[in-house]
Amino acid sequence: MNLEILIKYLFLFTVGLITGTCGNDKLPREWKQGVELPAIFPDYAGITIPPNIAPLNFVIQEPGEAFMVRLTSKNGNDVTIFSRIPAIRINGSKWKKLLAANQGEELNIEIFCQNKGIWSKFNTVRQIIAREKIDSFLSYRLINSAYVLWFEMGLYQRNLENFRESPIIQNKSVNGGCINCHSLSKNNPEKFMFHIRSDFPGTVIYNNGKLEKIETKTDFTLASASYGAWNPNGRHIAFSVNKINQNFYVFKGQSNEVSDKYSDLVVYDTQSNILTTSPEVSTRSRENLPEWSADGKTIFYISAGEATNDSTRMITRYSLMRIGYDPEKNLWGMPDTIISAKLTGKSITFPKCSPDGRFLVFCMTDYGYFTIHHKKSDLYILDLKTWEYRATNEINSDETESYHSWSTNGRWLIFSSRRLDGVHTRTFIAHFDETGKFGKPFVLPQKDPDFYNNYLHNFNRPELMTGKINVSPQKIRDAAREDAVPVVFDPKVNIDALSGASKIKK
Template identity: 45%
Template sequence: MKHTYFIQLLTTLLLMTAISSCTQSHIIPEVQTDKQVTLFPDYTGVTFPSNIAPPNFRIMEEGEEYYTEIGNKNKVFVTIRSKEPSVVIPVKEWGELLKQTTGNTFYIRIYILQTGRWTQFPDITNIISPAPIDPYLVYRLIYPGYELWNQMGIYQRDLTSYREIPLIENQSIEKGCLNCHTFCKNSPETMMIHTRGEVGGTLVYRQGNISRLDVNTPEMKNGGTYAAWHPGGRYLAFSVNEIRQYFHTTGPKAVEVSDSESDLVLLDTETNRLISSPSIYGKEWMETFPAWNPDGTMLYFCRSKAIDKNTPLDSIRYDLCRISFDAGKENLGTPECIYEASLKGKSVSFPRISPDGKYLMFTCSNYGNFSIWHPESELYLLNMETNEIRNMEEVNSNDVESFHTWSSTGEWFVFSSKRQDGLWAHPYIAKFDNQKGTAGKPFVLPQKDPDFYLNFTRTFNLPELITTPVKIGNELIKQTRNNKETVSWDRK
């Protein structure tokens, strides 16, 4: 009998606790306001992929207590009551919301206890797209100044969670500099990473093999810098640049980076031969930032008139050009200018073509080509079918918009922006409608800590979306210590 009595008592206590918990979590507002609540990061009115990690946030309103409810028209998935304004969404409940809300909207409902009364704010409405995003993002983390240049690395983030792992850090390669990385059609099966310093070279991974190359020859003054994979995975287009840095003591641009020389070459990764042509390699023009169209028949790039030591930096402007390429014959055609931005007082950098070949996104600034230091730089879009060019006002801000890449399907893109404070570049993601040629409101990459972007002191550089994880980080580090292979020059 005693045993039965205690079971009944325990059951009653548990039931009373459950009822009490439900009562505690239910809020009856005494005040309703039309004022929109402010969240940091700004996860309001955006479209999320169906496979993104929970977008944790901080409520930027004063209060004694906070109550947050997240759900769709059928169900409440998350309720959080706390004296702290930080909202950390449980991973399991967020996963259920993603599954049951795909293709539809969900709401974030916030109540705040202010001066002893609960105030209900207008619901925040977001959308869960049925389209997933490529689940991995690769980027370089670097301090924005130059005193700590030897503390950098290239990292891989799982977008479905918060897991970040280093692919290669310069602490593991004698503190050498890590530069550009790029992938062929969003796949880590064909990739490239630059390293500088004692173990410098170009690491090329394709068909299961890693090579460490010196993309330079005695006939060339400059080595390979910015790269783009031909969609066939055999050729790498490189710009060969002489880059100079300038430091200003006053003004909004503390640093200026500019090319004094630049040309284009193609690396045949099967034979380690460099291919070029007088049409893209010579003293008359400076060519840089190569990018291929999806079938590999056209190489797009940025081009400016050659300069000398007396040329003012703010007079250097790049146009958007292209040149045909016959992979079978390894022949390059004649350059063609498709957007003469210099006539409009503008300069083009970072052309990137959507996987369906319908759109070309590029960065536009007032001059030069290193747009990460230009607060006025913005994303522009060229419709390849109509030749219409427009400012992507729906994603641009009052500060830097710079490097950008498409997802493998073209339904998403990621770009670097300094919109938070003008100093740190963070990766922003936006949904793209390839029928209308428009983008949704961008959102910053979700982090586990809602205050992450308030405290993190490194900048995200060159974000690249990939479909599967890179699994050869240790092999890349080992390869930096192997002999560097040379390339031959086949200038046509």
């Protein structure tokens, strides 16, 4: 056999091994029946999955010289996979047909392993295929886990129905500046915003096909806008304005702490270019992290006492608050405490309201609000009808749970967690049923079954989207590099009433 033919055969053989399939879809004639579930990574046993999710590829963590997997459900369209390696990749088109035909049914995953010519079968891994779809796209920031490489980051979008990922903007296009705090209106990719720090500072807003860049710092606000939330009306954006500090640690378990010396709330009108506030949310206390109610008439937020020194700046606890606001009339109500940090002894952060207005999910930790570095941070849910809240133990883990967002139908929650290795932030998905309970969460599926054991970037601030952001990274880059248009501070705000607020200039 000449060298060219030998290389050709070796290449075809290697491809067969890499893909994990070889066309043999017949089950073994005989096997030994086991009594335990197989060890697989990621853990996809006992979960509820969207009917439009990408294939849940996985690695069989059991010894074997060959592997067989069969996926079955009540209404047919079974999928059988034979592999010489434990990495199992499911054909996308077959997977899609299987899920489409069996919405609301149980999905059975049978796993066989061959050792020394003898096949063994494990107990069946079972899942539920939900009837409710998840929003088809996800946006997130990818950033290195080590701050020495923070200057390499970007905003990306991923099609959840397959594995296609594309950049929204990479910070190398703005001289390595920080790109952060992206937000959408009701998961709408036509209403999207993010901030840029360092070079080309400002806030880029994509609003129904129009790109613009604004500067939100005024003579009457202490800083440029930080954490933002769109009103469901798609016109107004609530922001916090923060004087942010970071402290870095050398001990194990926590790399740094983000805290604020000052913070207030403002609301920006995208049509009039006016930034407004109220003396009730611009005080010496630290108002932070606004979130709109489903009807757009209430702002939920967190608040902590004044930072009189470094200790009270860092080791502080936030209460959950609300205040009425009528965006059409620009009228503010009075603040109201929902859950007091004095009573819980904990700190609340990242309130997120469900689309139907019934529930509010938030994080609770020992202190502070930037929970991604807090191992003890857990998710909680508040019933806005009964005003009772509880820890969502069905989705919490022993590691960090942090930023989260809802699907538009209110049946899926995605959240950040470090449960896989305690170091890297990954995106998890959990079903939310009619009784107010979450199903077992599962990690965002990837094309490479072993992806999470090799990928070193963090998935930061995941936000579900109903579709793709259909504007090119080049156009977003061009808008980001333009001069920012200054916003106008609301002339109707009583400036004298703000004299006791956070570093307000009169």
